[in-house]
Amino acid sequence: MEYYELLFRVIILPILALGFGVLFGLTFKGIDRKLAAHMQARVGPPIRQPFRDVAKLFTKENIIPENSIPWLFSVMPILCLVSAVSVLLYTPIGSFEPILSGYGDLIVVLYLLALPAICLVIGGFASGSPYATVGAQREMVMMLSYEFPLAVAIISIVWKLSLVYPGENVFSLGFIMSHPVWNTVGFSGFIGCVIILFVLCATMPITLAKIPFDIPEAETEIAGGLLVEYSGKNLGLFYLADAVKTVAFASVVAALFFPYGIACYFDVSTTGGYVIDFIFFLVKLFVVIFIGLTFIRVAVARIKIDQVAHIYWMLMTIIGLVGLALIIIDSTGVIS
Amino acid sequence: MKYTLPIGPIHPALKEPILFEFELNGERIANVDVKLGHVHRGIEWAGMRRNPVQILYLAERICGICSVSHPFAFSMAVENAAGIEVPERAEYIRVIMAELERIHSHILWAGVAAHEIGFDTVLYLTWRVREKVMDVIEYLTGNRVNKAIYMIGGVRRDITKEQIPKVREAMDYYKGLFNKLAKVFLHDKTIKMRTEHVGILTREDALKTCAVGPTTRASGVPKDVRQDYAYSAYADLNIKAVTPDIYRKEVVGDVYDRIIVRLFEVKQSIQIIEECIENMPGGEIVSEPKIPKLLATLKKAVGEGIGRHEAPRGEVFHYVKLDGKEAPYTWKARAPTYNNVLAWIPMLKGEQIADIPIVAASTDPCISCTNRVSVIKGSNKYTLTKEELHKLSVEKTKRRMRNGIL
Amino acid sequence: MTMAFEVFKQLFKKPFTNKFPVKYIPKSVTAAVEKIGKGELKINPPIEIPPNFRGKISYDREKCIGCGICTKVCPAHAIELIPTGKDEKGKEKYKAIFYISRCTFCSQCVDACPKECISMSNEFLLADTDRFSDALVVK
Ligand code: SF4
Ligand code: SF4
Numbered sequence: 001m002e003y004y005e006l007l008f009r010v011i012i013l014p015i016l017a018l019g020f021g022v023l024f025g026l027t028f029k030g031i032d033r034k035l036a037a038h039m040q041a042r043v044g045p046p047i048r049q050p051f052r053d054v055a056k057l058f059t060k061e062n063i064i065p066e067n068s069i070p071w072l073f074s075v076m077p078i079l080c081l082v083s084a085v086s087v088l089l090y091t092p093i094g095s096f097e098p099i100l101s102g103y104g105d106l107i108v109v110l111y112l113l114a115l116p117a118i119c120l121v122i123g124g125f126a127s128g129s130p131y132a133t134v135g136a137q138r139e140m141v142m143m144l145s146y147e148f149p150l151a152v153a154i155i156s157i158v159w160k161l162s163l164v165y166p167g168e169n170v171f172s173l174g175f176i177m178s179h180p181v182w183n184t185v186g187f188s189g190f191i192g193c194v195i196i197l198f199v200l201c202a203t204m205p206i207t208l209a210k211i212p213f214d215i216p217e218a219e220t221e222i223a224g225g226l227l228v229e230y231s232g233k234n235l236g237l238f239y240l241a242d243a244v245k246t247v248a249f250a251s252v253v254a255a256l257f258f259p260y261g262i263a264c265y266f267d268v269s270t271t272g273g274y275v276i277d278f279i280f281f282l283v284k285l286f287v288v289i290f291i292g293l294t295f296i297r298v299a300v301a302r303i304k305i306d307q308v309a310h311i312y313w314m315l316m317t318i319i320g321l322v323g324l325a326l327i328i329i330d331s332t333g334v335i336s
Numbered sequence: 337m338k339y340t341l342p343i344g345p346i347h348p349a350l351k352e353p354i355l356f357e358f359e360l361n362g363e364r365i366a367n368v369d370v371k372l373g374h375v376h377r378g379i380e381w382a383g384m385r386r387n388p389v390q391i392l393y394l395a396e397r398i399c400g401i402c403s404v405s406h407p408f409a410f411s412m413a414v415e416n417a418a419g420i421e422v423p424e425r426a427e428y429i430r431v432i433m434a435e436l437e438r439i440h441s442h443i444l445w446a447g448v449a450a451h452e453i454g455f456d457t458v459l460y461l462t463w464r465v466r467e468k469v470m471d472v473i474e475y476l477t478g479n480r481v482n483k484a485i486y487m488i489g490g491v492r493r494d495i496t497k498e499q500i501p502k503v504r505e506a507m508d509y510y511k512g513l514f515n516k517l518a519k520v521f522l523h524d525k526t527i528k529m530r531t532e533h534v535g536i537l538t539r540e541d542a543l544k545t546c547a548v549g550p551t552t553r554a555s556g557v558p559k560d561v562r563q564d565y566a567y568s569a570y571a572d573l574n575i576k577a578v579t580p581d582i583y584r585k586e587v588v589g590d591v592y593d594r595i596i597v598r599l600f601e602v603k604q605s606i607q608i609i610e611e612c613i614e615n616m617p618g619g620e621i622v623s624e625p626k627i628p629k630l631l632a633t634l635k636k637a638v639g640e641g642i643g644r645h646e647a648p649r650g651e652v653f654h655y656v657k658l659d660g661k662e663a664p665y666t667w668k669a670r671a672p673t674y675n676n677v678l679a680w681i682p683m684l685k686g687e688q689i690a691d692i693p694i695v696a697a698s699t700d701p702c703i704s705c706t707n708r709v710s711v712i713k714g715s716n717k718y719t720l721t722k723e724e725l726h727k728l729s730v731e732k733t734k735r736r737m738r739n740g741i742l
Numbered sequence: 743m744t745m746a747f748e749v750f751k752q753l754f755k756k757p758f759t760n761k762f763p764v765k766y767i768p769k770s771v772t773a774a775v776e777k778i779g780k781g782e783l784k785i786n787p788p789i790e791i792p793p794n795f796r797g798k799i800s801y802d803r804e805k806c807i808g809c810g811i812c813t814k815v816c817p818a819h820a821i822e823l824i825p826t827g828k829d830e831k832g833k834e835k836y837k838a839i840f841y842i843s844r845c846t847f848c849s850q851c852v853d854a855c856p857k858e859c860i861s862m863s864n865e866f867l868l869a870d871t872d873r874f875s876d877a878l879v880v881k
Contacts, residue, residue, distance in 0.1 A: 039753050041757050045766075046766050
């Protein structure tokens with residue numbers, strides 16, 4: 001690799017990814033808030049409100065509580081944002097290849113998706129408040145609960161692809177992107193895929209800790225839980241990380257299940273194709289975020305941590321496994 | 337792992353300052369202690385420096401939500417002390433106002449409860465539909481919150497013929513809405529998950545802790561001042577206390593039961609209002625329309641009186657002693673939350689942290705209405721038992737009798 | 743999930759909120775207020791108030807005889823009697839002055855006044871930074 005290409009990959013592209021994540025993360029947050037408000041018969045804030053919030057938070061001072069572990073407390077927000085951005089480096093954006101395609105695959109993404117939550121947990125413990133401690137414990141229980149169904153969902157798709165395309169690097173998101181799973185399955189496999197998609201959508205609010213799973217933050221119960229001691233820039237960083245993570249997770253879902261582009265239907269140049277696909281990609285993100293986040297969060301109440309564990313360990317895992325079984329049946333031709 | 341978690345005096349789940357000290361075992365509550373006294377406002381002290389007509393408006397401000405219940409109980413207490421008769425039409429208007437307040441208070445509670453379990457959409461829905469009754473209140477009294485319609489010996493504004501259609505229309509609106517609200521609150525899966533078998537107050541505990549209002553009725557105790565000591569126009573109306581068995585087969589005493597009771601009480605209030613409008617007799621609305629004359633009568637009056645009213649949260653109790661001066665000698669108000677404080681302890685024990693807000697909110701507490709004392713010397717706190725308090729009280733009475741005050 | 747359908751329907755309906763005075767907070771509130779004063783910016787009207795609303799007090803100074811009954815019934819001690827000089831017989835004359843920042847809008851003074859010189863207007867936008875500004879002292 002040339003020297004300047006390395007520079008490009010290591011510095012410029014991650015900055016671009018950060019820019020993309022922040023810009024669209026906050027925009028989607030604004031849209032999410034606006035639509036949620038409309039669904040609740042309110043006017044809601046203007047769409048640019050999240051930008052203002054972040055700008056305001058960044059002008060404020062960081063307050064570090066007395067009985068916290070200061071360095072851990074202040075490092076975690078940055079780490080959280082970094083790990084959220086690094087997911088974006090592995091996911092295809094529009095019809096661009098993932099920035100780090102070839103250097104890691106879906107399994108890495110799976111772990112990277114868990115990292116922001118771990119940062120939150122550590123930050124929570126480090127802040128030394130009982131509320132934050134309770135929040136951190138809850139976040140850990142939640143992570144343990146959703147990790148397995150999430151893994152089942154992702155593995156099912158990859159396994160299917162590996163059957164169809166032996167010898168390929170099926171774990172790479174770029175590959176999954178160019179070989180939609182829907183094209184490879186029969187009828188029962190199709191149902192299986194729908195079930196897996198449902199499981200993935202259901203893990204979305206929990207990974208992002210939104211109602212009904214905002215348990216670690218639960219404003220009315222533990223006063224903001226994990227984030228209770230965070231303020232100013234640190235809180236702003238967590239806010240950004242949350243926005244970026246939303247986009248990252250949505251783009252993973254989009255890449256896994258809706259990898260199609262529409263540029264081929266238009267008679268345009270390559271650049272035009274990129275633009276159209278990019279816009280289409282944003283639409284896909286919007287749909288995923290709307291269904292997985294906005295709609296769910298206005299339609300239900302917050303549930304309790306033991307209920308979450310029960311639902312995800314038992315119910316979601318079983319549903320996921322049923323989906324996987326259907327795909328297996330479909331591809332091994334037990335009933336064809 | 338045992339640890340303590342203080343909730344309050346300032347906490348987002350609490351709309352008003354109160355301190356809970358929880359002893360926790362993981363997410364489970366092993367023990368709880370409730371501490372009051374952060375918002376003592378000395379409202380009775382202020383009252384003892386004003387004449388009864390002025391106190392009416394002070395009483396209205398004991399609670400921001402029960403702004404009818406307190407003046408209602410207070411004016412009954414003063415009428416009782418001074419022997420003032422209330423015209424019958426005024427009694428009916430008083431009851432209509434009190435029931436309108438119950439509707440708005442219960443709907444408001446439903447929204448707060450939904451907010452406590454993170455269901456903000458329902459909060460917005462309920463507060464949106466609550467606007468209708470607020471509008472009616474504003475239409476009848478001239479203001480949404482502080483109605484200022486009670487007067488000693490009657491009411492200050494009549495409900496005229498022209499106003500009745502609007503009231504009826506609002507009642508029809510709520511009747512139509514009842515099924516929708518019932519569907520949301522009684523059938524929603526997530527609400528059920530959060531409220532069923534949570535914060536149980538058994539019948540025995542409800543009786544032992546002297547809980548009042550919907551809190552005790554939800555545990556199957558049919559305690560309701562409107563039924564047990566029918567006063568005002570309630571005596572004509574044959575009211576039955578609402579208990580959860582009108583919807584559920586058995587009484588559990590959980591938060592869900594409290595939802596049922598409040599929901600059906602809204603229905604009951606609508607019926608009461610309609611009945612009152614139907615049967616409202618004509619005549620005067622106040623026994624003494626001339627305020628200076630009324631003040632003169634009250635100044636001359638000597639005696640003690642009590643007034644009790646079933647507020648949306650339970651029984652409010654006012655005691656007044658007049659001694660021939662402009663301001664009453666004593667004025668004591670007891671808000672319903674005072675009785676429901678102790679009921680929190682059996683409710684909260686054994687529950688999870690996540691249940692604290694909804695269980696605490698399920699009694700619909702009004703902390704500032706309750707606070708009557710404030711401990712200002714934090715370092716030398718001491719505890720008085722019931723026996724000691726009784727001894728102190730007897731001693732004080734004897735002392736005062738010796739001095740010829742009593 | 744009983745709310746699911748409900749919220750989805752609501753998405754296509756108008757919000758319930760009354761957009762008074764403007765939909766979004768302006769960049770600079772003082773600038774916006776000035777503009778409204780000059781009539782350059784239109785505000786959304788507040789919700790209509792019913793008849794017999796209890797708003798800011800209006801006072802007919804001419805009719806007042808200075809009897810002081812209103813001060814006796816005012817729960818908020820918002821009314822003060824001010825001596826306005828002697829009449830022909832050398833008796834001190836009084837007029838009332840109302841401090842709206844203390845007033846609780848109970849309208850008890852309106853009921854009590856023997857000369858019916860107090861009434862309540864429909865005005866309710868009374869926010870001010872000065873308790874004793876002209877708008878908040880009725881003479
Ligand atoms: S309306 Fe009530 S508070 Fe206001 S000046 Fe009159 S009596 Fe006093
Ligand atoms: S009661 Fe009426 S006449 Fe008497 S002082 Fe007050 S405003 Fe004047």
